Amino acid sequence: MTTDAAILNALRQFPGAGVSGAALSAQLGISRAAIWARIEELRRLGYEIDASPHSGYRLIAVPDALHGDDLLTRLRQPRVVGREIHVFRETTSTNDVVERMARDGLAEGVVVFAESQTRGRGRLSRRWVSSAGKGLWLSVLLRPRLQPLGATRITIAAATSLVRAVRRVVGLETEIKWPNDVLVRGRKIAGILTELAAEVDSIKHLVLGMGVNANQSASDFPAELKGLATSLRLEAGAAVDRPALAAAILEELELDYSRICDGRFDEVAAEWEQGCSTLGRPVRIQVGDRIVQGRAEALDPEGALLVRTHHGNLERVLGGDVTVLK
Numbered sequence: 001m002t003t004d005a006a007i008l009n010a011l012r013q014f015p016g017a018g019v020s021g022a023a024l025s026a027q028l029g030i031s032r033a034a035i036w037a038r039i040e041e042l043r044r045l046g047y048e049i050d051a052s053p054h055s056g057y058r059l060i061a062v063p064d065a066l067h068g069d070d071l072l073t074r075l076r077q078p079r080v081v082g083r084e085i086h087v088f089r090e091t092t093s094t095n096d097v098v099e100r101m102a103r104d105g106l107a108e109g110v111v112v113f114a115e116s117q118t119r120g121r122g123r124l125s126r127r128w129v130s131s132a133g134k135g136l137w138l139s140v141l142l143r144p145r146l147q148p149l150g151a152t153r154i155t156i157a158a159a160t161s162l163v164r165a166v167r168r169v170v171g172l173e174t175e176i177k178w179p180n181d182v183l184v185r186g187r188k189i190a191g192i193l194t195e196l197a198a199e200v201d202s203i204k205h206l207v208l209g210m211g212v213n214a215n216q217s218a219s220d221f222p223a224e225l226k227g228l229a230t231s232l233r234l235e236a237g238a239a240v241d242r243p244a245l246a247a248a249i250l251e252e253l254e255l256d257y258s259r260i261c262d263g264r265f266d267e268v269a270a271e272w273e274q275g276c277s278t279l280g281r282p283v284r285i286q287v288g289d290r291i292v293q294g295r296a297e298a299l300d301p302e303g304a305l306l307v308r309t310h311h312g313n314l315e316r317v318l319g320g321d322v323t324v325l326k
């Protein structure tokens with residue numbers, strides 16, 4: 001843990017009472033002057049920290065900005081997801097950054113956020129609109145021991161994690177649209193992009209990208225997304241605490257990833273089926289050049305969607321663009 005993270009951690013533990021400079025100095029093993037210098041730096045980053053001779057340092061408010069150390073202190077002992085967190089002001093795509101880290105041999109669990117992406121992307125190189133400072137644009141490096149086809153399980157886990165995190169922090173119920181969208185009242189608030197490098201029979205590494213619209217107002221979305229996209233702020237009617245939501249997403253993902261690694265994907269799938277608005281509905285799915293049409297029945301153990309076609313056959317679909325038919 002860095003010094004800044006340790007200071008924020010200590011201040012969070014005593015929100016009302018405050019922590020004296022002497023106590024911080026003893027706890028962290030650095031001088032009171034060094035503590036003071038770090039407090040000044042945190043203030044420069046937008047943290048409102050009160051200092052008084054009586055009560056010591058008190059954390060009054062945190063900025064609406066992502067800060068790696070701050071996020072680290074909010075996580076309860078991450079085993080994998082969020083062991084290391086980087087925040088960039090701007091990047092092309094967080095998936096690109098994590099892909100490079102993966103090739104450099106970094107351990108799984110590293111997370112990269114960017115306040116803005118110049119080339120955020122969705123599936124099939126579609127554009128992902130990533131307004132600066134308004135959303136959560138992040139990617140996680142994972143090295144699951146799965147066959148390449150099992151990567152869909154990770155997308156499924158990301159969706160259930162997002163649903164729980166949004167419920168916990170924002171208090172909103174969301175619906176999952178197979179395979180990679182999270183919606184509120186039929187409009188998209190989050191998308192998931194799972195990219196992988198694999199051998200024939202095993203995944204080498206996987207980059208899990210998630211984009212969550214948090215604090216956009218209607219005018220922040222370009223015309224082509226009107227009616228299709230929405231933000232948590234627009235739906236909840238209040239600004240979203242992005243750092244709190246970011247930490248919750250990582251915690252929930254840690255839970256679902258460990259369920260997958262422990263052979264308990266069925267638990268994730270059961271939860272997903274509950275939250276999914278695609279199941280039980282007539283659907284048309286574009287899979288490359290092919291169209292599969294029928295009723296979405298269930299997930300299979302790999303995370304693929306089972307569709308009952310009009311001929312009565314059960315088709316197994318691993319990915320594609322779903323339109324739910326009326």
Ligand code: BT5
Nearest residue numbers: 093095120121122123126128129138191192209210211229
């Ligand atoms: C997705 O693709 O939904 C996956 C989006 C993943 C974005 C994250 S952000 C962090 C990481 N780094 C990246 O570069 N990407 C990931 P897809 O299902 O193909 O949907 C793309 C479509 O969603 C676009 O064609 C638009 O119609 C729509 N769209 C674009 N930006 C949006 C936004 N901000 N909110 C809602 N919909 C959007």
